[in-house]
Amino acid sequence: MSNRIEDIEVYNLAEAFSDKIWFIATKWEFFAKDTVGKQIVRSADSISANIAEGFGRFHYKENKNFCYFSRGSIIETKGWLxxxxxxxxxxxxxxxxxxxxxxxxxxxxxxxxxxIGKGKSD
Structure with a gap:
């Protein structure tokens, strides 16, 4: 496994996606930005943020747990979309x-x- 988060494809895709969401939501009128906009930006940002946090954890099981949080943020973002x-x-x-x-x-x-964790013994 790489030792750089930037080498993880899903992280890069999630980063690019959240940037798209940001630039879309910032063009909305105040009320839409203040309600749906803030929520969808937070949930979209959380996808890559949790992948990154898990990647930085010492143990692969912690990494998986943060990826599960990221998966929850994907589902939340679908709802906001x-x-x-x-x-x-x-x-x-x-x-x-x-x-x-x-x-x-x-x-x-x-x-x-x-x-994550393939080839590791616990």
């Missing part, structure tokens, strides 16, 4: 694109979780 679409903050094209990117992150995170 749906709310943003329903409330006309996202058009269908952007919603589908963001949802597809989130699904890719989810899939790659599951693969990464399975990889």
């Amino acid at each position: 749906k709310k943003a679409k329903t409330r006309d903050l996202l058009d269908d094209e952007n919603y589908q694109l963001l949802l597809q990117q989130l699904e890719t992150i989810h899939l790659k995170l599951n693969i990464y979780i399975k990889f």
